[in-house]
Amino acid sequence: DIVLNGKTAVVTGGSRGIGRAIVERLCRDGARVVFGYGSNEAAADEVLRTVADAGGSALAVRADLSDPAQAERLMALADEELGGLDILVNNAAAQFSPTPVAEIELADFDRIFAVNARSVFLTVRHAARTMRDGGRIVNISSAATARAGRGTAAYVASKGALEQLTGVAAQELGARGITVNTVSPGATDTELLLGTVTADILKALPAMTPLGRLGEPADVADVVAFLVGPDGRWMTGQNLRATGGLA
Numbered sequence: 493d494i495v496l497n498g499k500t501a502v503v504t505g506g507s508r509g510i511g512r513a514i515v516e517r518l519c520r521d522g523a524r525v526v527f528g529y530g531s532n533e534a535a536a537d538e539v540l541r542t543v544a545d546a547g548g549s550a551l552a553v554r555a556d557l558s559d560p561a562q563a564e565r566l567m568a569l570a571d572e573e574l575g576g577l578d579i580l581v582n583n584a585a586a587q588f589s590p591t592p593v594a595e596i597e598l599a600d601f602d603r604i605f606a607v608n609a610r611s612v613f614l615t616v617r618h619a620a621r622t623m624r625d626g627g628r629i630v631n632i633s634s635a636a637t638a639r640a641g642r643g644t645a646a647y648v649a650s651k652g653a654l655e656q657l658t659g660v661a662a663q664e665l666g667a668r669g670i671t672v673n674t675v676s677p678g679a680t681d682t683e684l685l686l687g688t689v690t691a692d693i694l695k696a697l698p699a700m701t702p703l704g705r706l707g708e709p710a711d712v713a714d715v716v717a718f719l720v721g722p723d724g725r726w727m728t729g730q731n732l733r734a735t736g737g738l739a
């Protein structure tokens with residue numbers, strides 16, 4: 493479809509997993525996309541090739557979002573490339589190992605918050621200053637915020653911060669026709685999931701999910717595409733749980 497023809501978008505963490513599926517879907521829908529990645533240039537190049545083969549338009553920017561200056565630089569380069577912003581998807585998140593609160597190192601807590609929450613504040617602030625009227629912001633949280641899972645304190649706390657920021661931004665930007673929503677994936681088949689859960693849990697997850705399988709990145713990307721497209725116009729300040737029913 494070409495419902496996003498003429499629209500511009502920034503997607504963070506667009507080189508792998510769910511972010512990659514979001515980039516590919518938005519490009520297919522006709523948007524011009526700038527996406528960020530942390531360090532895996534080969535993965536970013538692969539996404540660029542896939543988009544180009546499908547006739548889409550994307551640019552990759554390396555920016556470590558744990559560094560506020562690089563988060564700002566990503567948005568500045570996107571402005572230069574795109575000439576104005578209609579869609580912002582904050583999808584990047586730092587990989588983490590499940591750790592009990594008693595053992596979380598301050599440096600790890602800070603790194604997780606810097607990538608998952610502070611960088612989202614910076615890109616949303618940028619969008620609040622510059623986004624065109626009628627724009628769309630989607631922040632990717634996690635179904636894990638609905639359930640206090642052991643070992644996830646720093647991660648779910650950072651995602652809780654992101655969800656609160658989403659709600660306030662929706663209130664403040666609504667007058668300009670800008671919608672701001674959260675999408676919370678359930679267990680989705682990506683490297684982040686594989687690095688976070690044990691093999692036993694991975695095997696058990698499909699049976700715990702009413703729809704009977706792990707999510708695919710595209711299952712989540714399609715929900716994001718709904719929110720950022722014309723059909724999402726009446727949705728703001730919401731948290732859409734794209735989980736296959738996983739509680």
Ligand code: NDP
Nearest residue numbers: 505507508509510530531532556557585634679680682684
């Ligand atoms: P992946 O680990 O597969 O991909 C993460 C992406 O973020 C990569 O493009 C990576 O780039 C980028 N990234 C990581 N760290 C940084 C950084 N410091 N600076 C800039 N970019 C960075 O993650 P998923 O696709 O699984 O997750 C996407 C989103 O979905 C996240 O917000 C996650 O919390 C959420 N989510 C995922 C679930 C799942 O089951 N997979 C469940 C619930 C929520 P690079 O490779 O270059 O580092």
